[in-house]
Amino acid sequence: MGQPGATGRKAATSEGWGHRRRSRCVALLLAAAAVSTSSVQSACATQAVRGSLRPDGRAGGFPSLKSGELMQGLSGVNGCARRRKEKNGRGCAACRPVRVLRGWDGQRAGVLRGGGREQSAPGVELEPLKFTGRQVDGMPWGSVVATPDEALLGRIRANLSKIKVPGHGDRVRKTECVLSFDSPESPEGIFVSMSNFQGYGADYIALDHQRNGSELYLNIKWKKIPKAVDPSKKSDEAPTKLAIGVEGGFQTEEEEFEFEKSHFLAVMPEKVLVPLPNAEVPELISMVVDGILKASDLSNDEAQVMAWEDKRLVSKHAAGLTQLPGAKKISPDPATWACEDCGVKSNLWLNLSDGYIGSGRAQVDATGQMGGGTGAALKHYQDEKAKGNNYPLAVKLGTITPHGADVYCYAADEDDMVEDPGLGAHLAHFGINMMNMEKSEKTMAELQIDLNIKFDFDKICESGKTLQTLAGPGFVGLKNLGNSCYVNSVLQVLMTLPEMKERYLARAPAIFAEAPAGGAAEDLNTQMAKLATALLSERYAPTAGPCVAEAAVSVSPQMLKFLVGKGHAEFSTGNQQDAEEYLKHLLAKLDRAQRPDKSGLPLTSKLLDITMETKLVDLQSGKSRYSTTQETMLSLLIPMDAAVNSEEVKSYEERSAKRQKGEKDEEAPVKPEVPFRACLEKFCGAERIEYKSPVTGANGEAAKTTLIKTFPKYLAVHMKRYILGDDWRAKKLEVQIAAPEELDLSFLRSPGPQPGEDLLPEDAAAPPAAGPTPDGAIVQALMGMGFAENGCKRAALATSNAGAEQAMEWVLMHMGDADFNDPIPAPGSAPGAAPAVSEESVAMLMSMGFGKPHATKALRETGGDLERAADWLFSRADQLDTMDVDEPAAGEADAASSAEADAGVPAHQPKYRLLAFISHIGSSTACGHYVCHIKKDGKWTIFNDRKVAVSEEPPIDLGYIYLYESLGPE
Numbered sequence: 001m002g003q004p005g006a007t008g009r010k011a012a013t014s015e016g017w018g019h020r021r022r023s024r025c026v027a028l029l030l031a032a033a034a035v036s037t038s039s040v041q042s043a044c045a046t047q048a049v050r051g052s053l054r055p056d057g058r059a060g061g062f063p064s065l066k067s068g069e070l071m072q073g074l075s076g077v078n079g080c081a082r083r084r085k086e087k088n089g090r091g092c093a094a095c096r097p098v099r100v101l102r103g104w105d106g107q108r109a110g111v112l113r114g115g116g117r118e119q120s121a122p123g124v125e126l127e128p129l130k131f132t133g134r135q136v137d138g139m140p141w142g143s144v145v146a147t148p149d150e151a152l153l154g155r156i157r158a159n160l161s162k163i164k165v166p167g168h169g170d171r172v173r174k175t176e177c178v179l180s181f182d183s184p185e186s187p188e189g190i191f192v193s194m195s196n197f198q199g200y201g202a203d204y205i206a207l208d209h210q211r212n213g214s215e216l217y218l219n220i221k222w223k224k225i226p227k228a229v230d231p232s233k234k235s236d237e238a239p240t241k242l243a244i245g246v247e248g249g250f251q252t253e254e255e256e257f258e259f260e261k262s263h264f265l266a267v268m269p270e271k272v273l274v275p276l277p278n279a280e281v282p283e284l285i286s287m288v289v290d291g292i293l294k295a296s297d298l299s300n301d302e303a304q305v306m307a308w309e310d311k312r313l314v315s316k317h318a319a320g321l322t323q324l325p326g327a328k329k330i331s332p333d334p335a336t337w338a339c340e341d342c343g344v345k346s347n348l349w350l351n352l353s354d355g356y357i358g359s360g361r362a363q364v365d366a367t368g369q370m371g372g373g374t375g376a377a378l379k380h381y382q383d384e385k386a387k388g389n390n391y392p393l394a395v396k397l398g399t400i401t402p403h404g405a406d407v408y409c410y411a412a413d414e415d416d417m418v419e420d421p422g423l424g425a426h427l428a429h430f431g432i433n434m435m436n437m438e439k440s441e442k443t444m445a446e447l448q449i450d451l452n453i454k455f456d457f458d459k460i461c462e463s464g465k466t467l468q469t470l471a472g473p474g475f476v477g478l479k480n481l482g483n484s485c486y487v488n489s490v491l492q493v494l495m496t497l498p499e500m501k502e503r504y505l506a507r508a509p510a511i512f513a514e515a516p517a518g519g520a521a522e523d524l525n526t527q528m529a530k531l532a533t534a535l536l537s538e539r540y541a542p543t544a545g546p547c548v549a550e551a552a553v554s555v556s557p558q559m560l561k562f563l564v565g566k567g568h569a570e571f572s573t574g575n576q577q578d579a580e581e582y583l584k585h586l587l588a589k590l591d592r593a594q595r596p597d598k599s600g601l602p603l604t605s606k607l608l609d610i611t612m613e614t615k616l617v618d619l620q621s622g623k624s625r626y627s628t629t630q631e632t633m634l635s636l637l638i639p640m641d642a643a644v645n646s647e648e649v650k651s652y653e654e655r656s657a658k659r660q661k662g663e664k665d666e667e668a669p670v671k672p673e674v675p676f677r678a679c680l681e682k683f684c685g686a687e688r689i690e691y692k693s694p695v696t697g698a699n700g701e702a703a704k705t706t707l708i709k710t711f712p713k714y715l716a717v718h719m720k721r722y723i724l725g726d727d728w729r730a731k732k733l734e735v736q737i738a739a740p741e742e743l744d745l746s747f748l749r750s751p752g753p754q755p756g757e758d759l760l761p762e763d764a765a766a767p768p769a770a771g772p773t774p775d776g777a778i779v780q781a782l783m784g785m786g787f788a789e790n791g792c793k794r795a796a797l798a799t800s801n802a803g804a805e806q807a808m809e810w811v812l813m814h815m816g817d818a819d820f821n822d823p824i825p826a827p828g829s830a831p832g833a834a835p836a837v838s839e840e841s842v843a844m845l846m847s848m849g850f851g852k853p854h855a856t857k858a859l860r861e862t863g864g865d866l867e868r869a870a871d872w873l874f875s876r877a878d879q880l881d882t883m884d885v886d887e888p889a890a891g892e893a894d895a896a897s898s899a900e901a902d903a904g905v906p907a908h909q910p911k912y913r914l915l916a917f918i919s920h921i922g923s924s925t926a927c928g929h930y931v932c933h934i935k936k937d938g939k940w941t942i943f944n945d946r947k948v949a950v951s952e953e954p955p956i957d958l959g960y961i962y963l964y965e966s967l968g969p970e
Contacts, residue, residue, distance in 0.1 A: 144264075144273050148280055155267060159215045160284050163194035165291040171521070172295035173199035174220060178520040179512050180204060181534050181555040184261070189221035191266055194288050196518035197295075204512065209268040212517050216285070218292050219264040219273060224257045263289065315409045315418035317392045321426060327355045329431035330397075334440045337397050341376035346441065348398065349377035349408065352426045353391035356380050360396070381410040393420060398441030400427065400434050406444050412785055417444060467942065467949035469552050472544025474936060476535045477554035477946035485945055486579040487561050489932040490586060492943045493916045493963055494604070495535050496934050497714065503594075503601050504532035524593035527560040546950075554946035564589055569816075579918050579930055580633070580718050580961055587632055591877045595849025605877070606905045608632045608716050613709040613750040616702050618760060619688075621695040625760040626753055628709055633961075635718040636679040638733055643672035672735045673957075679719070679737065684748055689800045690775075694760060704800070707750035710907040714915070715745075715964040721920075724805060732922075736957040739917070743964055745910040774824070775801040787811055791820045817875045819861075841866045845873065912964035920960045930960075 145152065166172050174192045176183050182201025184190050191205045192198070195214045200207075208214055264273040265281060274281065276289060330350065331337075337348050339359040347360040358377030377394050384391050392414070396406035407420045420426065427434050474496075478488040494500055504511070508529040515526040534540055534555045541553040564586055565571035571582060587605040594603050609630050616625045643649065652670035684707055691702035721733050753759060774796035781804040782792035795807040795814070814820060837859040844866060845855035850873055862868035915935055922928015931944045933954045940951035 143271070144275065146275055146278075148272075148274055148278075152267065152272065152274075153280065153282075156216065156265070156285065157282060160282060162214065163216055163284065163288050165284075165287050166197055166295050170197055170295070172197040172292055173521055174218075174292060174295070175199070176556070176559065177201040177204060178559070179207075179515070179526065179530055181530070181540065184220045184222035184259075185224055189219050191217040191219050192292055193217055194285075194292075197292065198518055198520065205266070205268065207512065211513075215268045217266040217268065218276075218289055219266040220293075221262045221264075222259040223261075225260055227258050263293070265289075312417050312419050313414075315393060315407070315414060315420055317390075317409055317411055317414070318418070318420045318422055318426075321393055321422070322353050322389075322391065323426065323429045324354045327430055330355065330357075332432060332437060334398060339374070339376050341379070342374050344374065346398075347373040348396070349394040350397050350430070351377065351380060351391050352393040352395060352407075352420075352429075353389075354384070355430050356391075357397070358394075378410060393418075393426075395420075395423065395427070396441070396444070399439055399443045400432065400437040401439050402435045402437070405434070467952065468546050469947070469949050470546060470941060471553055471948070472541050473536050473538055475544070475941065475948045476541050477552060477943065477948045478535075479554050479556040480945040481556065481558055481561060482574050483576040484557075484561055485930040486577050486582055487557065487564075488945055489918045489930040489943065490579055490583050491531065491557060491560075492535075492932050493918060493934065493961075494583075494586075495532060496916060496936070497604075497607065499601070499607055500528075500604065501532065501536055503599065503604070504529040505536050507599065508533050521559050522563060524560075524563060524589060525597070527563055528590070528593075531555075531557060531560055552946065552948060576922075576928065578722075579920065580635075583716070583961065584632060588874065588877060592848070592874055596847065597849075602905045605632055608712050608714050609905070610634060610708060610712050610715070611710040612706055613752065614704060614706045615750070616691075616704050616760075618691060618693045618695060618700075618702050620693040620698065620700045621758075621760070623695060623758045623760040624753070633716040633718045634683070634708075635720055636683050637720050638674055638735055638737065639678050639682045640672060640674065640733065640735065642678035642682075643674050643735070645670070645673045669734075674735050674737050676737055676739050680745070680748065687802075689802050691800065708745065708748045708910070709750045709752070711745065711749075711910045711966060711970075713905055713908045713966050713969075715743075715912055715966070717962040717964065719960055719962075721960060724808060737959070738957045739914065739959055739962050741914040741956070743912040743914070745912070749910060773797075778804050778807050782807060782811060787815070788821045790823055791815065793824050794820065797824070819872065819875075837864055838866075841869065845869060848873075906969045908966035908969050911967045913967065914956070914962060915965045916963045917954075917956060917959035918961040919955055919958050921958075 148156070172192065174184075174190065174197075177190055177200050178198050180201045180203065182188075182190055182203070186201060188202035190199045190201060193200070193208060193212070193214045194216045196212065198208065200217075205217060263276040265276055265278070265285060266273055277286065337357060338345055339348060340357050342359060344359045348357055349360050350357050356377070358380050359373040359375070360377055361375040362373050381391060381394070390411070392409050392411040394408050394410065396408070399406045404419075405423060407418055407423065409416060409418045424434050478491065480488065504525075511525050511529040512520075515523050520526045540555060562572075565573075568585065570577050571585060587608070590604045594601075609632060612629045612631055614627050614629070616627070617623070618625075648670050649672050652667070655667065656669075684705065686703045686705045688701050689704055690699065692699050693702075717739075719737060721735070723731055723733065774793040778796040778801060779789065779792040782795060783789055785808075787795075791811060792807070795810045798810050798814070799806040837856055841859055841864065842852060842855045845858065846852060848870065850858075854873060855869070858869040858872045859866070862872050916932060918930060918932045920928055920930050931942060933940050933942050933951055933956075935941070940954040942949055942951040942954070
């Protein structure tokens with residue numbers, strides 16, 4: 001018998017059935033041999049089809065299936081005229097032996113030798129094929145059956161009752177596997193269950209079939225083809241609006257391609273593929289397929305995130321805007337405009353109430369420098385506000401056109417760019433006819449676009465250097481989904497922890513097997529295991545080490561981002577967010593998902609838990625009190641007065657101020673340099689607060705000092721680079737902090753109560769009148785910013801009435817708490833008899849992994865409301881271990897509390913080494929860009945979204961969040 005020739009092998013394995021021509025001969029030939037149309041001669045095709053054999057030796061079709069027997073997918077071809085003329089007897093490419101897949105365990109697969117009439121199925125000789133896990137010896141998934149026989153059609157009809165046409169509320173996961181990052185672009189495509197509309201890669205379809213009994217799937221395959229260049233469009237056309245994924249905005253890389261799409265009906269467990277459309281399949285199949293293909297893979301909220309646009313709201317101050325009578329007239333000539341405060345001629349804003357022209361605030365330009373204004377327009381608004389005048393709207397001169405202009409509202413309830421429907425009339429009040437105006441300055445959107453296009457990332461992103469790209473497990477990038485660099489940086493840092501690898505990579509098969517049927521995309525543990533498999537295994541990056549940029553691998557964490565951000569006011573949007581806040585939010589979400597886990601592994605947050613101990617000394621009595629709290633991050637204020645190069649900075653600022661008058665600035669900026677030790681010393685320094693002594697009952701002061709009682713295995717340090725400015729807007733501290741790679745925090749260890757130390761009585765023993773009351777001035781200041789009264793009172797009490805700024809920071813961190821707006825209990829009020837709680841509700845909370853004492857307390861605190869009780873517990877997840885609760889009666893200790901009692905993480909040494917850090921560039925956390933650097937195998941690696949490379953000069957002094965690893969347990 002002849003061996004398959006090189007040409008025949010290539011046709012059968014490399015090209016497969018990628019070409020989809022609609023002629024009958026090609027369709028039938030696909031059923032017979034699954035070979036490429038480019039290799040087929042029409043004369044051969046006809047005779048090949050006529051001579052096709054059944055495995056039982058008869059011509060045409062497929063045998064009847066016996067119960068439990070797999071479809072063998074065996075097809076033969078008869079000899080053709082060309083073959084009979086050839087002396088070697090091997091025949092043409094179309095008639096050479098066909099690969100046959102018998103069974104799918106890798107043991108029964110083989111190559112059918114021979115050709116023509118010599119090929120009788122009962123006595124066929126099989127050559128074992130190598131099973132690679134994703135394909136069998138390079139063959140595509142499944143046998144292709146262009147014309148299903150009655151037996152196969154019977155199988156399909158028997159499953160029609162299990163499928164349905166997707167309705168309006170059905171989520172169809174057709175662009176990505178819910179258990180992997182396989183997609184329609186993968187070699188085998190993606191398989192969408194016609195029963196639950198979940199998408200699966202080829203490696204996981206058998207798992208879904210086994211668990212859910214689904215037998216019919218839609219197989220979707222896309223072949224990426226570069227788009228032809230449209231000569232009518234400029235390839236380098238710049239964006240015209242501040243948007244992502246919409247016309248005129250920033251476009252994603254995927255839009256440079258188009259796809260050749262093919263669809264098949266996949267039948268399990270035989271793994272048979274029927275090309276679609278197909279007149280032989282039932283009409284319901286076609287209806288389901290049509291519904292799946294038309295359905296959106298994204299919810300409305302998710303679609304808004306993917307296609308984000310900076311939209312401005314109509315100002316509520318525009319309709320009744322005050323405009324002073326007898327206002328001055330403004331010349332339409334830009335040369336006559338100047339700031340009434342400093343005389344600058346650019347970035348000018350006209351107050352639409354009294355006609356004052358003032359310069360705007362300084363902005364970060366495309367080179368990272370501050371400039372462009374003194375803030376005179378804002379100061380004028382604030383001065384008038386102090387006089388009782390409300391003049392909130394200002395228009396940027398130079399942006400006025402017949403189509404509109406930039407309008408800003410300075411009022412605290414908006415404080416943003418807005419739309420003014422009556423702008424034409426408001427401008428006419430000052431003699432400006434907007435229909436005759438022409439734009440002479442860039443709009444704020446255009447300036448922001450320039451910032452996104454040209455922003456100087458040289459220091460943080462190591463731009464301008466030829467960095468060696470890396471690939472392999474642990475070096476897989478994450479695609480930016482549109483302002484999602486903060487998500488990517490946090491995930492990359494967390495996934496570098498060995499405990500995350502143990503929890504989510506080593507246990508991935510078990511997690512996938514236990515994933516909710518039809519809801520794997522909504523299960524956080526499943527999505528984390530999916531991400532760990534992609535980032536840390538060889539699945540998508542089999543080759544480790546340096547590589548060319550084109551070979552770099554990245555995946556898109558779309559499902560995980562949407563799941564973690566679901567229901568959150570900020571993280572569910574497509575806007576840039578704060579990585580520090582996201583890390584805390586993600587840890588809280590992981591706690592909630594991991595608590596019911598019976599793996600015995602500690603909660604991820606426990607690895608970062610810091611036990612803070614605060615010592616409060618009553619300066620009237622000299623007595624002390626100690627209290628502890630749990631934190632997942634050490635947040636450090638930056639003492640700018642501790643900069644070691646203050647004179648150099650002052651000198652640079654003086655030179656820069658002179659250059660603003662016309663001289664070109666080519667000097668590298670000089671930033672303040674603050675020692676890391678100075679930040680630590682400020683953290684542990686004593687501060688004085690107002691305090692009502694429980695001993696004397698009189699108001700006075702107390703000294704408060706916070707140190708660390710127990711140190712975590714991983715220490716996350718957050719540098720507070722963003723503070724509230726005098727105008728209550730976020731302001732970035734442009735400062736360099738040389739964080740050490742080796743850190744000893746022994747001096748921050750709390751000694752605790754000392755022998756003979758005189759301690760204050762507990763709160764319960766204090767007289768009822770001694771309870772603290774919120775400072776009215778602080779409450780009023782916060783309420784003036786739009787926050788509810790109860791929340792403002794809580795903020796004042798939580799910060800011991802330290803001041804409006806401290807209370808504001810507390811509000812920003814806790815405004816999402818379930819009890820934020822609940823009434824404040826009266827000082828010294830007795831709790832009264834504990835209300836009865838439902839045992840059923842207690843059991844529901846215990847099933848989430850909480851102990852019975854905490855579940856009972858939560859229900860009592862929330863009046864028995866189950867949903868509020870769950871929120872109450874999760875918002876206090878980091879306080880449960882130290883919370884005072886009623887002890888359970890003897891014998892009531894439950895198994896669920898073991899998860900909470902924890903596979904504990906022992907206290908660790910206060911000596912650390914730097915493991916990773918996240919950096920941010922931009923004027924605020926709401927814009928700019930995040931990257932992270934991680935130390936792997938003793939070398940620093942930069943993770944800049946999808947780009948992963950060796951770092952030559954890691955910018956450790958510009959870090960926003962640092963992650964240190966302890967040298968070991970104590």
